[in-house]
Amino acid sequence: MLKPLFRGCVLSCALFTAMHSYAASSDPVAIVNGKTLTEEDYTAYVQARTQQMKNDVDEQRLIEELVNRELVVQDAINTKLDQTPDFKAKLETIRLSLLAEAAIERYMAANELSDEVLKSEYEKIVEQIPTPKEYNTRHILVGTEEKAKSILAQLEEDGDFSELAKTHSTDKVSAENEGKLGWITTDEVVPTFGEQVAKAEVGKHYMVKSQFGWHILVVDESRNSPPPPFDSIKTNIKAMMQARLMQQYIDELHKNGKVEIVKKVADKEEVKEAAVETAPKADDVKPAEEKVEEKAEAKSEPTKAPAAQPETAKEATTSEAEKAATPE
Numbered sequence: 108m109l110k111p112l113f114r115g116c117v118l119s120c121a122l123f124t125a126m127h128s129y130a131a132s133s134d135p136v137a138i139v140n141g142k143t144l145t146e147e148d149y150t151a152y153v154q155a156r157t158q159q160m161k162n163d164v165d166e167q168r169l170i171e172e173l174v175n176r177e178l179v180v181q182d183a184i185n186t187k188l189d190q191t192p193d194f195k196a197k198l199e200t201i202r203l204s205l206l207a208e209a210a211i212e213r214y215m216a217a218n219e220l221s222d223e224v225l226k227s228e229y230e231k232i233v234e235q236i237p238t239p240k241e242y243n244t245r246h247i248l249v250g251t252e253e254k255a256k257s258i259l260a261q262l263e264e265d266g267d268f269s270e271l272a273k274t275h276s277t278d279k280v281s282a283e284n285e286g287k288l289g290w291i292t293t294d295e296v297v298p299t300f301g302e303q304v305a306k307a308e309v310g311k312h313y314m315v316k317s318q319f320g321w322h323i324l325v326v327d328e329s330r331n332s333p334p335p336p337f338d339s340i341k342t343n344i345k346a347m348m349q350a351r352l353m354q355q356y357i358d359e360l361h362k363n364g365k366v367e368i369v370k371k372v373a374d375k376e377e378v379k380e381a382a383v384e385t386a387p388k389a390d391d392v393k394p395a396e397e398k399v400e401e402k403a404e405a406k407s408e409p410t411k412a413p414a415a416q417p418e419t420a421k422e423a424t425t426s427e428a429e430k431a432a433t434p435e
Contacts, residue, residue: 136170139177149173214356215349225344229337232344238332239294242304245286246324247271248278255314255321262312268325277320292332300324 132147152173156164188194245268249255258271272286281288293301300322303315307326315322 137174137177139174140181142177142181144173144177152176211353211356215352218352220345220348220352222341225341225348226337228344228348229340233334236334238334239292240305240329241290241292241332242307242329243290243327244288244304244324245272245327246278246281246288246300246322247276247286248281248320248322249275250277250320252316252321255323258323259312259314262323290330 132145132150134146135143136146136149137144149170153169156169156172183189247258247268249258254275258266258275261271262268269285272282276282276286291304293305295301296304297317297319299315299317303313303324304326307313307324309326309328312323312325315324
């Protein structure tokens with residue numbers, strides 16, 4: 108499935124609509140530090156919240172949330188948070204996103220994808236995509252080649268396939284249905300069975316081995332697989348055509364505009380080469396085993412006696428060692 112091209116407008120729940128259909132948009136809902144919150148404010152809040160959270164929330168809690176938000180907003184304005192560069196940058200980002208969405212919505216509305224347009228695209232797709240063959244098949248499954256040959260011989264002597272399937276087939280599901288597998292494609296069954304089905308003559312009996320045992324099969328008829336119904340893939344077709352319209356819109360803007368990309372972006376090969384150059388050489392990197400061995404050797408080597416030192420130095424060394432060994 109393709110991702111949505113733009114955010115849809117989600118309406119508030121039916122219960123909310125029923126409860127507030129009588130209210131005027133200017134009717135007060137709450138007053139916070141002298142500012143009146145109206146039904147219009149409340150409706151806008153409920154719609155925005157419904158977009159974020161799909162679960163139902165009772166009306167009293169929604170009003171409390173609206174009041175709490177207003178308290179926080181007033182505090183933010185009083186402390187001039189709306190004047191900070193960071194806030195203004197974020198607000199500008201949101202404004203640009205909303206403008207882009209509005210432009211896309213306008214373009215899509217002007218190029219509405221009606222059912223007639225979608226059906227026309229569906230017919231083109233059906234014509235272009237080859238449909239696999241289907242085979243109306245029956246089989247009898249047994250455990251040994253000897254048993255299969257015996258049943259095949261009975262069929263050649265005008266034996267009743269349905270009765271033989273009910274009596275001998277170890278595939279109990281199809282056996283109860285006279286050995287019928289229904290319409291199948293070769294990719295729905297094991298390869299050896301599918302290969303034999305594909306080259307079988309209609310009405311003729313065949314014996315084939317698979318990992319399940321020995322099959323005696325017969326193909327009653329074959330046909331080209333019917334395409335999926337329009338309604339089952341209508342949503343997919345619409346999403347595909349919306350993506351195509353989106354690209355068409357962008358292409359038109361590029362064609363009629365003037366774009367110059369100034370920033371140079373390194374391609375993947377350049378990034379790879381840079382990574383190779385900065386990576387440590389193999390000779391400089393020692394395996395973990397060698398590092399462990401080096402540490403072990405360092406620990407096992409006897410401590411060498413220090414070179415002859417003046418008496419004062421010896422005393423200082425001894426004093427430091429005593430301090431380190433003596434707990435505080």
